[in-house]
Amino acid sequence: MLGASLLALVLPMGTAGAQEYPDKPVHLIVPFPPGGGADILARTVSPRLAQALGKPIVIENKPGAGGNVGAEYVAKSAPDGYTLLYGTNGTHGINASLYRNLRFDPVKDFIPVSRMTTIAAMLIVNNQFPVTTVEELIRYAKTNPGKVNFASAGNGTTSHLAGELFKTMAGIDIVHVPYRGGALAVTDLIGGQVQMMIDVMPNAYPLAKDGRARGIAVSTATRYPGAPEYPTIAESGLPGFEASAWDGIFVPTGTPAPIVARLNAAVRETLADPEVAEALRARGAQPNPNTSEAFARFIADSSEKWARAVRASGAKID
Secondary structure, eight states: OHHHHHHHHHHHHHHHHHHHOOSSOEEEEEOSOTTSHHHHHHHHHHHHHHHHHTSOEEEEEOOOGGGHHHHHHHHTSOSSSSEEEEEEHIIIIIHHHHBTTOSSOTTTTEEEEEEEEEEOEEEEEOTTSSOOSHHHHHHHHHHSTTOEEEEESSTTSHHHHHHHHHHHHHTOOEEEEEOSSHHHHHHHHHHTSSOEEEEEHHHHHHHHHTTSSEEEEEOSSSOOTTOTTSOBTGGGTOTTOOOOEEEEEEEETTOOHHHHHHHHHHHHHHHTSHHHHHHHHHTTEEEOOOOHHHHHHHHHHHHHHHHHHHHHHTOOBO
16 A cells, blocks of 8 residues: 555656756757867757757767767766757767777667758769769779779768768779868869769868869759759669768667657757758758657668678778
């Protein structure tokens, strides 16, 4: 009888705690440096997300090891909904295959709340490179094996693995040239030291738009709304190709389901705001929220695709 009475007291308290969430500021951990693409997208969303939750969002940058430092920090945080992770296809799709000694489990240690955006990439080439379509590029590479260089922002980055995926699916011999960041890679692409690169739209599209490089196609499954004049790689010579980056919100495993649902609803409300959606599209990110369950399925599929790309590249980081 006493046990039943105690249970009756505990259950309403737990429910009330979830209903009152949040009752203090929420911390969003961005596992990348301030001023980078991920940080900019997180800060684009956070003011409206704070409004939807009714409490401030405090962004904390915890960069290092391709996002692993910040992800590990959140994985080990209290599962109370007050420490969120801005996760990406790097932290939850690539790194498990790339890093030998990952100190968190991207599946077991997190609950996916919602995807936020799909971040398109674009295949760009040096203006003097004699190709204008994906078919021409593949034909040229097959005729000139080992003579086409593709740049990336570094080993294991989206630009690296997108290039490896392109190489594998097209059955061509092109050479990876890694740089210490996208800016250096782009500089050499413009200068002709490398011929091609598949880089995220916020970096690549301005180059194509102002003529510093030639835009060939986008990496998304369908044409990108912000640049509909460009075909997809899949429709213009490489069927089935899709190599978009993505981002989303995660919480530590053990976070109560009502809090996960509250956060999911807040993300959806935020991304439905026309001003937020337009600001994201202007940066090459297409709003694409989903349920926690759908996000988990998406991550599983995405992880397997990126794992194949990592295996094909041979890249490993200790």
